[in-house]
Amino acid sequence: MRRVLIGTAALLSAVFIVVPLVYIFVQAFSAGWGAYVANILDPNTLHAIWLTTLVAIIVVPVTIAFGIAASWLLSKFVFPGRGLLTTAIELPFSISPIIAGICYLLLYGRQGLLGGWLSQNDITILFALPGIIMVTMFVTTPFVVREVLPLMQAQGPDQEQAAVTLGAGGWQVFRRVTLPNIRWALLYGAVLCTARAVGEFGGVAIVSGSIRGKTNTLPLHVELLFNDLNVVGAFAASTVLTMIALVVLIVKTVLERRG
Amino acid sequence: MSAAAAPSVRARRVLPGFRLTLGTTVLYLSVIVLIPIIALVLKGAGIGPGRFWDMVTAPRTLASFRITIVAAAIATTINAVYGLLMAWVLVRYEFPGKRLLDALMDIPFALPTAVAGLSLTALYSANGWFGALLDPLGLQVVYSLGGIVLAMSFTSIPFVVRAVQPVLEELDPAYEQAAATLGAGSWTTFRRVVFPAIMPAWLGGVSTSFARSLGEFGAVVFIAGNLPFQTEVASLLAYIRIEEYDYEGAAAIALVLMVLALVVLLASNIVQFRATRHGGRSL
Numbered sequence: 001m002r003r004v005l006i007g008t009a010a011l012l013s014a015v016f017i018v019v020p021l022v023y024i025f026v027q028a029f030s031a032g033w034g035a036y037v038a039n040i041l042d043p044n045t046l047h048a049i050w051l052t053t054l055v056a057i058i059v060v061p062v063t064i065a066f067g068i069a070a071s072w073l074l075s076k077f078v079f080p081g082r083g084l085l086t087t088a089i090e091l092p093f094s095i096s097p098i099i100a101g102i103c104y105l106l107l108y109g110r111q112g113l114l115g116g117w118l119s120q121n122d123i124t125i126l127f128a129l130p131g132i133i134m135v136t137m138f139v140t141t142p143f144v145v146r147e148v149l150p151l152m153q154a155q156g157p158d159q160e161q162a163a164v165t166l167g168a169g170g171w172q173v174f175r176r177v178t179l180p181n182i183r184w185a186l187l188y189g190a191v192l193c194t195a196r197a198v199g200e201f202g203g204v205a206i207v208s209g210s211i212r213g214k215t216n217t218l219p220l221h222v223e224l225l226f227n228d229l230n231v232v233g234a235f236a237a238s239t240v241l242t243m244i245a246l247v248v249l250i251v252k253t254v255l256e257r258r259g
Numbered sequence: 260m261s262a263a264a265a266p267s268v269r270a271r272r273v274l275p276g277f278r279l280t281l282g283t284t285v286l287y288l289s290v291i292v293l294i295p296i297i298a299l300v301l302k303g304a305g306i307g308p309g310r311f312w313d314m315v316t317a318p319r320t321l322a323s324f325r326i327t328i329v330a331a332a333i334a335t336t337i338n339a340v341y342g343l344l345m346a347w348v349l350v351r352y353e354f355p356g357k358r359l360l361d362a363l364m365d366i367p368f369a370l371p372t373a374v375a376g377l378s379l380t381a382l383y384s385a386n387g388w389f390g391a392l393l394d395p396l397g398l399q400v401v402y403s404l405g406g407i408v409l410a411m412s413f414t415s416i417p418f419v420v421r422a423v424q425p426v427l428e429e430l431d432p433a434y435e436q437a438a439a440t441l442g443a444g445s446w447t448t449f450r451r452v453v454f455p456a457i458m459p460a461w462l463g464g465v466s467t468s469f470a471r472s473l474g475e476f477g478a479v480v481f482i483a484g485n486l487p488f489q490t491e492v493a494s495l496l497a498y499i500r501i502e503e504y505d506y507e508g509a510a511a512i513a514l515v516l517m518v519l520a521l522v523v524l525l526a527s528n529i530v531q532f533r534a535t536r537h538g539g540r541s542l
Binding site: 001002005006008009010012013016017018019020021023024027065066069070072073076077079085088089091092094095096097098099100101102103104105106107109111112113134137138141157160161164165169170173174195198199200201202205206218219220222223226231234235238241242245246248249252253 | 273274275276277279280281283284285287288290291292293294295296298299301302341344345347348349352354356358360362363364365366367368369370371372373374375377378379380381382387388389413416445470471473474475476477480481494497498501506509510513516517520521524
């Protein structure tokens with residue numbers, strides 16, 4: 001029984017997960033190394049890599065800052081509306097990114113609620129970097145809070161209160177008392193957030209306009225190359241995303257073993 | 260606020276940063292999450308009930324909902340069984356390669372959905388590794404309902420596994436040994452002793468997996484073929500409506516999808532809460 005179950009589990013996982021993963025690299029290199037390098041060095045691909053990196057560089061720190069603020073708020077203070085805030089933070093988990101994209105279009109689009117006001121003030125959000133960043137932030141909202149909040153709740157406010165009683169200021173308490181306690185959970189959340197930010201597709205597909213060489217993130221570029229029937233190019237671009245995913249998994253596994 | 264809670268509020272307010280963190284949290288949530296959702300709800304409300312009903316019951320839209328729900332149900336059923344098997348094997352047995360197998364379970368979340376969709380499409384198309392095997396048998400996965408199911412189940416693999424694993428770890432094998440001593444077979448033991456204990460967590464994973472599949476887009480668009488009435492899922496139809504500048508049509512579909520997912524998760528939360536207060540966590 002034991003052997004049958006382990007065997008079935010391993011076989012199914014190999015077919016279901018490992019082969020699709022390996023196939024990405026097989027296809028990307030199917031036309032040889034030279035073609036692979038040429039595909040990666042294509043200006044539009046390079047731009048997509050840069051844009052996706054830029055989005056992650058902006059989104060991840062903001063999500064971390066929000067995650068710390070929200071966790072501090074929800075774990076150190078009791079106030080009316082706490083439950084409501086917690087629900088609001090979890091909401092993006094239950095809402096498909098494509099729906100998030102549509103929400104953004106209806107709010108910030110030309111015919112959206114704020115569209116008139118935005119164009120009067122010459123503020124561009126949609127089909128540009130701000131829209132891509134904001135919709136990615138929508139999707140990553142719960143990632144850091146979910147790792148940090150349970151830890152801060154379990155630890156309680158006692159240590160921080162002691163530090164305050166001894167005369168420490170707010171930032172000092174955070175840096176010297178809170179941060180050392182939560183740093184691994186924080187890093188863990190940041191790593192998962194990075195993976196999600198880099199791979200976001202549906203929401204970004206709606207708000208970015210997918211303008212080649214301008215607002216085309218790497219996952220969108222993969223689809224664009226695929227639609228161009230440049231399958232090898234699409235797989236080459238995919239290897240960059242796959243490598244990021246694998247690094248994320250390795251870091252995650254290492255962090256889990258520490259925790 | 261009750262009288263008993265009042266002193267603790269005062270005691271806790273010793274700590275600084277209440278205003279700063281409250282302001283930051285509320286500002287972020289409003290701008291990034293809540294106001295955009297309100298914009299969708301307002302747009303939907305502005306359509307008016309009669310036209311809204313006509314929009315979501317139009318034949319093409321209804322067909323897309325049917326395809327989405329059927330595919331999500333099949334994908335979730337597959338994951339419900341596969342996830343349970345994986346959780347069981349990873350918790351109860353020791354074997355070489357166990358850590359690797361455990362780490363593999365996170366790949367579908369770490370890998371961008373577009374990449375997963377691309378790879379699955381190539382793999383199962385007629386000249387791909389699996390497609391070349393299945394095609395002579397008359398099994399076409401790509402550009403069919405099967406492809407949608409495949410994409411949906413791949414992207415939601417971790418939900419059930421990661422929900423059941425921690426609960427199974429806490430479950431004392433002594434109960435199963437006791438059942439076995441009393442003469443129960445392994446299937447009876449599983450059905451009567453193990454499953455009731457992990458059911459709430461399993462159900463939580465299953466419903467999250469279903470809710471996620473309802474809105475899956477990235478992986479599906481590659482493999483589905485996207486033919487109206489045949490392989491067009493609801494999230495794609497909403498996307499098409501946006502490209503046609505039919506924002507009301509898109510809003511109507513998006514609202515139905517959003518409410519559907521929230522109802523599924525709410526119902527599962529109620530069932531879980533009634534069963535026990537054990538909650539599973541998944542990515």
